[in-house]
Amino acid sequence: MGGLGRVLTSLSVLAAASVGLAHPSSSPNALEKRADEPCKQVADSYEKQFAKDPDGPFFVSAELAHECLTSVPINKGDALRLVDGLTSFWKWQSTIDFLKDPPPGYLLPETDLVGELKKIREKVTKGEYGNEYELQAALSALARTTHDGHFGLQLDAASVFKFRRSRAGPLVSVSEDGKALPKIYSFYDLNATDAQFTPSPIKKIDGKDAVEWLREKSLEGNTQDPDALYNDMFYSIPTEANGGFGGFYTQTGVYTGPSVTFTFENGTTTEYENRASFKFPFTEIEDGKDFYKKFCSEELGKGYKKRDDSMEAAPVLEPRAGSKKRRPFPDAVVESKNGDVAGYFLDGDHGDTAVLSAYTFEGSGNDGSIKFQEAVTEFLTECKKAGKKKLIIDIISNGGGTILLGYDMFKQLLPDHEPNDAFNIRAHEQLDIIGTKVHDILNDNKETAADREERDGIYDLDSYVNMKGKKFKDWDEFYGPETVGNGYKFSHLARWDLNNKESSERGSGGIVVSGYHDRVNVPEKVFEKDDMVILTDGTCGSTCAIFTNLMQKAGVRTIGVGGRPREGPMQAVGGVKGAQVLTYQRIFQTASVVFNTYASDQEKREWAGTDLGEIYRTGKYILARTVQDGKGARVNYRNAIDPKDDKRTPLQFVYEAANCRIWMTRHMVKDMKPLWIAAAEAAFKGGYCISGSTPDLPRDDRKENGLFRPFSTSF
Template structure:
């Protein structure tokens, strides 16, 4: 049977495989395009004017056709291409991306020369191959995406501000028993089997749009922002940790249009072929992000979304769709679906402490950290929750600790430092990082450091202007050298230093005792309120590969300085080892507007810089066309590593790999039990890995065949409780994802 059948929430009815029925929750989103001689954008306008449902949707192919009619302003496009390198010069990996290490190319991603790619786009405009704003924006989006750096992005307004694309069917990749190779199933089928409400035998998907399912999904996954291919593959699917984050996560998976998937244009339909020879066709749709009132053409739409290129300043937000027509995701419940009640709850499900309430796991604590927060409102609450839980767990006899960072795209940098200190209070977190040297970087630092040197270090506590200077990276007094000493000058900090033929600033470290630390990094790094002693062999880091940014920094300290082992979940359908950290491993992201302000401010501090390279930023307009953007300004550098290679380009396999099973897609506790078993009881459960500390090396075994059926849930579930759990998970399918601007350590979903 293809994906499951639901005519009412109370009952799942098995129908014949040849006559599948789309559940009402999906069917409501189907929208046929009217037969019309109107232009595509005018057709969209008519559909939306006659649609009183929320969320308002239009056929995906019609949305794509509409986008293609937005005419290209060649002058504006060329100005954007001229200005982009001003910001790319701050990208810390710009040089190495052109010629990365051989292992990175073999196992991770291909090289990319972004500056050369801009020239290719410019030539395509000149040749007439690019004639619409959408073509231009999509080529830029794809070029930046080839870097597979979640901190690096330039998403033009026509890509993010008009339509977001969706498929209505979440998928999962699961192993029947944790040993067989995973196969791809409809998540509706998994729900039906897990909650024992179906009598049919679900079948796995073998083809999507006529292409082998694994090949199709692996190719699709490359549109994601992660670098590791197994992490990218995981991000296609429904994931409880992402769901716990609500709209700030990647929703129900990239396949459905969650995360970066929402930008990928779709055809009218997606065809799914199942192993039982049945076929299902689902209709794809697009969600408008701007009002189409009085829009009859691509020219009309352009006037609504594109800021006047003749003006200087920040673009006003586009006119949004009517609130009655746009989807407003439900607030995530106090306890996320699929999770038990936390022992110590944190803010907004960004951190929660759990115990595993099952025989044999009495000494295990779980700290779930799907985000390191990027909001000042939650920063102190986050820090307090972690302290409270770790102290409580230790005092109540929990000697083993699982740190679950599934879905963690980063957040406030120093939260990662602080959590590391809470677990290992006697270890000084290293966190080495460096900027790419460029002319603007040099001049800004000269101007800032000169002014900052004229005042005591604490003079800016009551003077906002001075504080903004003295808390900046460009005041050399704030950071430490790699060996923990103060810098003596801006020149010592800035260099340039030649590293493998490229120019960088010095390797620096955060000064965790600096008086300005809360202004620089959001919090003070205090470590634990008591001296608990978690033993490295009794701590394990659990990931789905999504770990990025601040999470990657935390993982680096935990594994390299704390000597903690890692368990990675999921991955492509093979029996090979996979990485634990698959997201961006850069140490800091700046938004483009944030970068632009440094040259402007430097000129105001030193008027002689008006005739320098900094003047090019003064009237930069590229940001007015940005839906979202970012630059990774700092490489992360490993302690004691003399190679000079940024962590972004290091390939490192997890100590243990586990497949997701059907139960793990509906129960976080099932994941934690499997991790505890593999780490402390039976390392033979690991796929192609050595497992826990106390087990002998484990040789990689051959595949035990492919998953063909779905295992039912363990134990009996009361019918009413099963229905409640089913409804809670089904209700999450309406979550829509959104960009979260940040200037710290957060990878945008």
């Protein structure tokens, strides 16, 4: 029977009738009214849970959390101040022009950020938003239409609760035999210990075809490819290692409804209550007005607003011995300090194959980047000692991290190749003012504390080289701008100067990329590029996208796993392909330094009416209204570009299919080894690829396109 032992239970929270100091009325009607206030009910529940476990997280029903949010009044003046302040920040988004009219091949709808923001402003002016949450939900939904993992807008009220379908549990999409189209299952059902229980696929969700329901909900995600969006809804071991259980299981600020209903193929139907979790202190809150006062403050530095929005979910799998971070994985041959990267050896028929698994390029911890780099070096050394001939590079669920760690892993794997990539930056007045000023003060033969802060940073031209490997002589030579696309203005193409030790160490947690400067003498390659394959679920983005792009251009093949239940290809990289993220906090700090330290009185007057002046005047308020004082709001700063593309189309809009595609099976849900073996079979032994997923290129084109050994699509 589907949904074994998980029937809907009522967890409505009963509020205690108590008199709050901020509400002096003592009439019975007033007390009863306050007891009925949904935010007061949340506060009462928080108080009880806090007494048992002060660290949280704390839970209430999703319905109660939503009722609390929709009871929060909207302040029209504050709302207009918030909406008006976003436009100047959004002009830093590198793809904002292309999003209005995406190039051919982009698979998602267009979006006009500034135009739609004006419509939201009109609705605020007309009083058409009934509460603060309704406004913030509209703004957040607009931000999500970019499908850009670097473009985020975590607003204060909308980020208080995480809505969870946790009683229904994570979902998985698995094929019965690796060849049949996959079906949807409850992760809980596949892990049931009752020998008499047979899991049944989920046929419908809330009365709608399960696949179609998930496909529609997946569009609330932040990846730019339909298959990546679909995969992001499901549980996987790397996703759990990253602290999540899939987009179906939990969403921040997006209401899940009070419950979710599964109809199983065996005819049973089960309804599950949805929940909401939070970690912020719900103290001194009697109603929606108190909620607004506490969580929608214009003050920077509020303790509960500076907390990281992430939280640990209750573990789904039993902890295994060894690394806490990589506990769902097999035992590793080599593992970095925080588990970001690890290496494994396969056995049996694939005893010549190794696996390098990186589910993030974060480089976690004070010396995380150094430990990441060292772990890759150590593992390749162990591979050579053990005589390994093949390598699977597993980047499933890798959303990115420290930029230069991507370059470093590329150079360690292919030390005889140079990075063949490029970037450009959207040209706009704010960037021109900052870049010109920073360049001038760094070249005035003076050295101040402010200069040292900017030197070797993202506005210092010494951090970059042009496409010939030479330095730009001045800001204008870099900035241009040049006209691309439909009249869009961008800087000239550039690359990171990987020989700039100071820039590298400053921006990467202390490492210098292998093959450069004092790491120029790196070991010889251990694996030929024909004998390596990248395994991806398409959610790879940011630094992971940079790494994969470099490897693909060098001729390394890719295998995609999962995706929508249909034949045909999927992208290897479906996450954000932008080359760097920039937070609102960083933008505001730079604007403040330029105005307060570098600008003359005349320049301050001239810039007052510009977007940079707007950020300088109103930026603190915008930062205060976002998670972590502006770290929870961000833009994509630079586009990744194919150096050979004269049209300068951002890779974000360029479709590039993986060389092969395989399905997940039940055995792969709880154990990575069967997945790695399936990838090894497809890559190195002519194993099965989904029909239509392998490019059928003429033999003469295979080398140029990286298909050194075609994948098989036969049974």
